[in-house]
Amino acid sequence: MTAITPFRIDVPQADLDDLRARLERTRWADQIPGSGDTYGVSVDRVRHLVDYWRDGFDWRKVEETLNAHPQFTTEIDGQNIHFLHVKSLRDNAFPLILTHGWPGTFVEFLGVIEPLTAAGYDLVIPSVPGYGFSGTTTESGWNDTRIARAWAELMRRLGYDKYGAVGNDGGAQISPELGRVDPEHVAAVQVSQIYSFPTGDPTELADLTEDEAQSLATLDWFVKNKMGFNILQSQQPQTLAHALMDSPAGLVGWNGQLLGPDLDDDFVLTNIAIHWLTGTAGSAIRHYFEKAKSEPSTEPITVPLSLSGSNGDFHGIRRFAERDHSNIVSWRTHDVYTHYLHHVAPELMSREIGEFFAQYR
Numbered sequence: 530m531t532a533i534t535p536f537r538i539d540v541p542q543a544d545l546d547d548l549r550a551r552l553e554r555t556r557w558a559d560q561i562p563g564s565g566d567t568y569g570v571s572v573d574r575v576r577h578l579v580d581y582w583r584d585g586f587d588w589r590k591v592e593e594t595l596n597a598h599p600q601f602t603t604e605i606d607g608q609n610i611h612f613l614h615v616k617s618l619r620d621n622a623f624p625l626i627l628t629h630g631w632p633g634t635f636v637e638f639l640g641v642i643e644p645l646t647a648a649g650y651d652l653v654i655p656s657v658p659g660y661g662f663s664g665t666t667t668e669s670g671w672n673d674t675r676i677a678r679a680w681a682e683l684m685r686r687l688g689y690d691k692y693g694a695v696g697n698d699g700g701a702q703i704s705p706e707l708g709r710v711d712p713e714h715v716a717a718v719q720v721s722q723i724y725s726f727p728t729g730d731p732t733e734l735a736d737l738t739e740d741e742a743q744s745l746a747t748l749d750w751f752v753k754n755k756m757g758f759n760i761l762q763s764q765q766p767q768t769l770a771h772a773l774m775d776s777p778a779g780l781v782g783w784n785g786q787l788l789g790p791d792l793d794d795d796f797v798l799t800n801i802a803i804h805w806l807t808g809t810a811g812s813a814i815r816h817y818f819e820k821a822k823s824e825p826s827t828e829p830i831t832v833p834l835s836l837s838g839s840n841g842d843f844h845g846i847r848r849f850a851e852r853d854h855s856n857i858v859s860w861r862t863h864d865v866y867t868h869y870l871h872h873v874a875p876e877l878m879s880r881e882i883g884e885f886f887a888q889y890r
Contacts, residue, residue, distance in 0.1 A: 628697075634661045671819050676706075715832050
């Protein structure tokens with residue numbers, strides 16, 4: 530099953546009507562007056578997004594925007610894979626595969642498509658198995674290594690012998706893994722975060738640089754205040770899936786914890802709507818379970834690696850990153866305070882990506 534089939538998004542109107550009816554019947558949670566987001570995503574925040582989703586957000590306009598880019602599906606290792614394939618008009622274009630994480634979708638890279646293709650890059654932007662238009666996973670084992678092997682096969686089918694990989698969030702784990710499983714063809718990798726953590730030995734934390742101390746403090750705050758989603762999705766994703774699949778307002782609340790008010794409403798709801806309308810809200814979170822149950826490699830990744838991260842986000846701690854990656858060639862951080870740099874600062878990230886991969890073309 531190696532056929533590559535053109536794909537176009539066309540959500541049935543009945544699904545949109547059902548969504549609207551569910552939004553209209555939302556049963557709101559209570560909240561302690563004046564508590565804001567102390568206990569988690571506030572009722573006010575969810576109400577705001579639900580009201581806009583019901584009465585202002587235009588899915589058909591979103592479809593038109595998404596369908597402006599060439600999309601395809603193919604079956605790899607028994608799994609349907611959806612992807613954008615946008616080619617540059619320039620000769621000798623260099624291919625890049627860009628990978629998202631949760632609760633994002635391929636949508637987070639839309640802003641870099643035009644500048645990167647104009648700069649001479651072919652772009653392959655897949656939906657991770659279990660997410661969005663790739664559809665639900667139907668068997669266990671879709672961890673980062675298996676996804677990386679699927680990406681290597683996808684790039685082979687598209688005729689690319691040498692290519693680069695870009696990743697954000699979960700994609701920042703998949704993309705380096707692609708360099709591990711396909712080092713003969715992956716020229717280099719660029720990510721927004723490097724997820725290498727302390728082992729618990731207190732001597733590891735001696736004499737931290739200013740950047741390392743800042744990133745560790747960001748990580749410490751996140752673990753103490755927002756890591757609950759990671760634990761539940763790694764241990765009991767099916768328990769949560771029942772609620773996410775039945776209530777669009779519940780999905781707004783859950784996915785909205787990492788799609789916060791610093792992001793524009795249309796971006797937030799486009800990502801959430803894709804999870805809802807494709808019925809993948811439950812299967813997407815299984816990705817955390819699969820990662821948690823897989824055996825991590827003990828050998829460092831050797832392909833050239835570049836970090837281009839946010840100073841307002843956990844981007845990595847270099848001394849631990851160098852333990853897991855033996856060929857870090859660039860480490861840059863930016864005063865753009867977001868987890869979604871490619872969406873919030875597409876000009877910056879297009880320039881960073883273009884400049885980095887220019888040396889590997």
